[in-house]
Amino acid sequence: MTTATELPASDPSSTSTLREDASRHPEEQAEPITMLNPDFPFSYDHYLAHPGGLGSVPDELLGTEVAVIGAGLSGLVTAYELMKLGLRPVVYEADQIGGRLRTAAFPAAPGVVADLGGMRFPVSGKAFYHYVDLLGLETQAFPNPLADATSSTVIELAGKKHYAEKPGDLPPFFREVADAWKAAVNDGAKFGEMQDAIRRRDAARIKELWNELLPLMDEQTFYGFIAASDSFKAAGFAHREAFGQVGFGTGGWDTDFPNSILEILRVVYTDADDQHRFIRGGAQRLPEALWQHAPSDLVHWPAGTSLASLHSGSPRGAVGKISRDPGGNLRVRERWGREASYPAVVTTCQSWLLSTRIHTEEALFPAELWTAIERSHYMQSSKTFVMVDRPFWKDIDPETGNEVLSMTLTDRLNRATYLLDNGPDQPAVILLSYTWNDDALKWLALDADERVELMLHSLEQIYPGVDIAGHIVGQPITVSWEADPNFMGAFKANLPGQYRYQQRLFTHFQQDSLPESQRGIFLAGDDVSFTAGWAEGAVTTGLNAVWGVINHLGGGSAEGNPGPGDLLDELGPISLD
């Protein structure tokens, strides 16, 4: 076993992230990196903050019902903003309010919670935090590997264990891996230049850089990009392998190796995998608060109106069918039969569900959009949590002077173990394993207890003599998003060559060139965004749909505050041939 004390002290900067790159340009540090997406560098945070609001609809349409399918973050942002404009959103939900911001409580101690979907939110996601702040939710730094909020991290690869309280405690090998990645993205994808342009919100420069890279990179996999880079070629296979295990930001990204490198570049350019915070009390508080909140700046509706009050407390049920009625409106049929017609519908569920769970009339979308919907690639993802009597991991092993258990990255089945503290002597939570794709599939067939047993077995190999099981109280909580019929996957990740599909999905809200028969139905949700798996994309595509609805109903953006659809031609994603 290798411990910190045996290792040479080295550069304290992070090994697993690109963070230190920014410090090479201290003068630019003043401007933060935001999730200004290179495909469409539209500043949604400024759009939201504008005193003129998001726009208006003709007076005679105030109170008009608009269907919003899905009460996750995207659906509720959409519904909340439509309500503020004086429309009447009708929210449909197949399961519970929250979508993939689902928080489960441990039955034995209901104040102790586990975030089953989104759990950590990068500070660069400014549109997301617009709502977090508006609703007064408290956040706290998430204990990611080697983050400031994490008292210790263990990286265990091929049976070798490295303990680190700060990144510099790790052997120089990890530093070399991080350097190889930095060199790869700088040489191959203009990382530094792109981040400079994002800091300055220089949309023209962002587009210039990205539009040149995009056709070259769309058909390259993440792994192919690494393997083709001079830096990783020179460093050798062990460095590529370790990079897959510890990666950048939050760690092991090797299950993304088959995905398009474009998917990864968007994440690293925008610091989406860095500086994460969690919502105290659970991520589900955000969609729940959107549902309950009565905005002060409402058009048409009396003060005190909220989504909850407009719905008399409960959303409508699961949707079974969407079609066009003879009068030209969109008809939504619930699973249990009730039907209603609307001039506009926003769907925010995983777009796959429009062909699998919801019978959506084929004529509502162009054939190429159907291709994009059906060909989408979703990642699997699984998490298993246990509650323990107290954060015993802070106990110090008298022999080594180290904490007895640390946030852990490993190449064993667990892949990543997170320690979630609720204060001294309070019941705490261990996220024993959080996995993606093949690693998530390995858990799929097993029940919660079988999962926990295997996970504890792995941890015993890494922490011999530490009795984790003896601290467990109550029942474990586990999730495999791919097994949930209302999701069928965790989050989308485009494969090589799928940029065209993504571009179709994203730009569909601008419907000027569509025939009348295909207008009025809008797609939103993180899988429609260019950063699937980040709540920011749920928010921003919801705002696109709001713009789409306003325009569809004959309204427009507020004076001086152009909306996403107004700027799509200028800033939007380019088409490839």
Ligand code: ARG
């Ligand atoms: N943002 C999510 C997290 O922090 C995961 C999304 C990962 N996306 C991916 N393509 N692997 O864990």
